[in-house]
Amino acid sequence: xxxxxxxxxxxxxxxxVLDIGSNTVHLLVADAHPGGRPLAASSHRTxxxxxxxxxxxGAISEEGVRALVDAVSRAxxxxxxxxxxxxxxxxxxxxxxxxxxxxxxxxxEEALGQPLQVLGGETEARFTFLAVRRxxxxxxxxxxxxxxxxxxxxxxxxxEDLPDYAExxxxxxxxxxxxxxxxxxxxxxxxxxxxxxxxxxxxxxxxTLKGAPRADHVVGSSKTIRSLARLAGFPRNGWSGxxxxxxxxQSLGQWIPRLARIPAAVRKxxxxxxxxxxxQITAGAVVLHEAMKALNVSELEVSPxxxxxxxxxxxxxxxxxx
Numbered sequence: 001x002x003x004x005x006x007x008x009x010x011x012x013x014x015x016x017v018l019d020i021g022s023n024t025v026h027l028l029v030a031d032a033h034p035g036g037r038p039l040a041a042s043s044h045r046t047x048x049x050x051x052x053x054x055x056x057x058g059a060i061s062e063e064g065v066r067a068l069v070d071a072v073s074r075a076x077x078x079x080x081x082x083x084x085x086x087x088x089x090x091x092x093x094x095x096x097x098x099x100x101x102x103x104x105x106x107x108x109e110e111a112l113g114q115p116l117q118v119l120g121g122e123t124e125a126r127f128t129f130l131a132v133r134r135x136x137x138x139x140x141x142x143x144x145x146x147x148x149x150x151x152x153x154x155x156x157x158x159x160e161d162l163p164d165y166a167e168x169x170x171x172x173x174x175x176x177x178x179x180x181x182x183x184x185x186x187x188x189x190x191x192x193x194x195x196x197x198x199x200x201x202x203x204x205x206x207x208t209l210k211g212a213p214r215a216d217h218v219v220g221s222s223k224t225i226r227s228l229a230r231l232a233g234f235p236r237n238g239w240s241g242x243x244x245x246x247x248x249x250q251s252l253g254q255w256i257p258r259l260a261r262i263p264a265a266v267r268k269x270x271x272x273x274x275x276x277x278x279x280q281i282t283a284g285a286v287v288l289h290e291a292m293k294a295l296n297v298s299e300l301e302v303s304p305x306x307x308x309x310x311x312x313x314x315x316x317x318x319x320x321x322x
Contacts, residue, residue: 016084017308022094022150022174025071028308029082044078046071047276050094051174059099073111090117093151121168125154127310129163132219135305141216148224150174169201173224173284181283184263191260198290206294218297221306224284229302230272245302249292256285
C-alpha cells in the first residue's frame with residue numbers, strides 16, 4: 001500500500017541506503033524527487049568479508065560482530081554528515097543466515113538507533129531486478145538477471161518491474177571460496193569440485209526456466225560480475241545505442257584456469273580486480289560460468305544498478321512518488 005509523501009520534505013530528498021552484505025558495509029547516498037531518477041551523491045564502504053568471521057557452528061564471532069557494529073556506526077555518522085533525511089538500512093545473507101543472527105541484528109539496530117530490514121533471498125532478487133529493469137527501461141523487454149553476492153546467487157526473470165521468477169541459492173563467491181577454494185592458489189581439482197557442486201545446485205533452476213519465454217536481455221549485476229566483466233568482457237553499444245559492458249561466457253571460461261593457477265596477491269594486478277575481490281573472484285567466476293551454462297546463456301550485459309538502487313526505488317514507490 002502506497003504512502004503519501006511526507007509534507008515536510010523539500011525536494012529533492014536525500015536518501016541513504018545502508019547495505020550490510022557478506023563482503024562490505026556500503027552506504028549509498030542519493031537525491032530523489034517525484035518522477036525522477038535518483039541521483040547518486042556519494043558512496044562509502046567498509047570491507048569486512050564477514051564469512052571469515054564465521055565460527056564452525058555458523059555464528060559470527062564476537063570479533064566479527066564488533067567489526068560489523070563499528071562499520072555500521074561509521075556509516076551512520078557519515079549519513080548524518082551527508083545530511084541524509086531517510087536512512088534505509090538493510091542486511092542480506094551473512095546476517096540473515098548466521099546462527100546468532102537475532103543477536104547480531106539487535107546489536108546493529110542498537111548502533112543505528114532504528115530498525116534493520118533483513119532481506120530474504122527472494123526479496124533481494126526482486127529488489128535487484130527492479131533496479132535493473134529501471135536502468136534498462138521498459139523497451140528492453142524480458143530480462144534474465146544474475147546477481148552474485150558474498151553469500152548467495154540470485155536469479156530472476158520477467159518482463160515487468162518485478163520478476164515472475166526469483167530464486168536465491170547459497171552459491172555466493174565468499175561462501176564458495178570458504179567451502180572449496182581455500183588453498184592459494186586453489187588449483188584445477190578444487191575448481192572442478194566447485195563446478196560440480198554449482199551445476200547440481202543450479203539444475204532445478206534450469207529445469208524450471210527451460211520452458212520460460214526467452215529473455216531479450218541477459219543482465220549481470222553486483223560488484224563481482226562488474227569486476228569479471230572488466231577482466232574478461234568488452235564494451236559494446238547496447239540496444240538503445242548507449243555503451244554497455246558485455247561479458248561472454250567463452251571469454252569468462254578461458255580466464256578461470258588462469259585465475260585458479262595464480263595466487264591472490266597476483267590477481268589484484270589484473271584489470272578490474274580490486275584488492276577486496278582477489279580472494280573470492282575465482283569462485284565468483286566459476287559460479288557465474290556454471291549459471292550461464294546451465295541456462296544456456298552465451299553472454300550477458302552488465303548493469304551498474306543493483307540491490308542498493310532497488311531498495312531506494314522500492315522506497316520511493318511506496319511513498320507514491322513514481
